[in-house]
Amino acid sequence: MNGKKSSQIIQQLVFAGPATLFFILIIVIPFLLGLYYSFTNWNGVSGEVSWVGLSNYQQIFTSDDAFRTSFWFTAKFTVLGVLLTNVLGFFLAYLLTKPLKTRNILRTIFFMPNVIGGLLLGFIWQFIFVRGFTAIGDSTGCSFFTLPWLGTENTAFWAIVIVFVWQTAGYLMVIYISSLNNVPKDMIEAAEIDGANRFQMLRSIIIPLIMPAATICLFLAISWSFKMFDLNLSLTKGGPFGSTESVAMNIYNEAFSKNRYGLGTAKAIIFFLIVAIITSLQVKLTKSKEVEA
């Protein structure tokens, strides 16, 4: 009996031990440490860390304009980016479920931007915005392309939105396609017989039935856009004048450029809370709209 129990303990250690150990070392301990450091004036270098209570949080909420700017930028970007990439992703998926001859190659093309990392994509698009768009504008005379895309606050914002949508729509499309393929054919046929037009069919049958996919796609898009860092860094570096600095980048700079680690961790905790609250609210909200086929 005793031998059996100890063999169970050994099995638990062998099977679950390594995963648990790395998880604790790399996620749990830093998370708890971060919680502690957010109440200190840690500067990352000196061994001396003193407790400052809530003053980091107070500073963030009362006098940190850069953080506020980055927060509003991220919020605005998330709303537009999530909306547009989901609309485009769904639209592409919807049309790709039609019997098109080129659907496989089209699916490949739409998905391809997604396999490239945000950092490299940002650099590629930097060239497109600076040189490529100018060249198109010069030869077509279309003023849309001759805008100083990365030079003004408004256009730089849209530049990031454009690249984000181009990068992520294909991923969401794949999820929407598999969901659309699961819409029962007989329901579509029944609606057709009842004389429903295409728009009514989309609104009353297809969209309610693909709500589970929408839950996932919204969740993914929200977390991608909220955590955006690489694309931001390589495309605009937060410029012009810090107008496109995402929250993630603001946290990074606070700690690793300004060496205010305590303040940085306090921002990181706030960031975690915001992401956790928004994503769980969204999942709850869209889950309540899901129906059974």
Next chain:
Amino acid sequence: MDTSKRYQAGTMATELVMLLIGLVFLVPFYFLFVNSVKTFGDLLTNAASLPASLEWGNYVRAFQTTNFPSAFFNSAIITIVSNLLLVLISSMAAYRMVRRNTRFNRVLFLLFVAAMVVPFQSIMIPLVKVTSTLGLMNSIPGLIICYLGFGVPMSVFLLHGFIKSIPAEIEEAATVDGSNAYGVFFRVVLPLMKPMLVTVFILNTLWIWNDYLLPSLILQSQELRTIPIATFAFFGQYTKQWDLALPALVMGIMPVIIFFLFMQKYIIEGITQGAVKG
């Protein structure tokens, strides 16, 4: 008769619209490839036109300045080793947690799920402290250990869902045949998990291969640079030298594009699987 004709015309219109959108999606790649073989003067005067002459020398220079083979090798080692270890430890943990549904394992599983919501940026600052205390800084094995920690929650979560669908009777039969717990796992359960292992492998590969932030915090030496870090460093040094930068970007994206084109079926399936279970 009439409706089928109209339907076909409609499908053709859709097809044309979609092809047009497809072309728009490809425009960035056109600019990238075409300008990567132009002289600096040529790409400044007209970035949209085809190259006046093919300057393959751009690639040679970019290949040497970025030290591409070293970056490629580092990226490959990190991605492959992290993936193999992740798949191994995650499937073992997930298996144990499903088949030994103790209170401890239930709490552990909940912790894994909760951790999936934690953004990397919200723990990266103390992580640097922890990794330097543990001596994991500036080393590829150290970075791999970080990937194990960050990868475990989602990998365990996906595999956990999958193992639940494998009937336990298969394992019981193997136990009767005299296999111990380890034998049952490696000879019976692991092969059955293949579809989900492929999914986990694909999702982790795309993540680790393209990751910039974590390696940029952990690796400092030039010879340890991965492709994203080498690209970033290169851009810092040769700002606006597009005749060097564009070929470097083409080389940087080629491995993952080739991987995608060959593994497309699995990638698309993997994403669908990952999303449905997630």
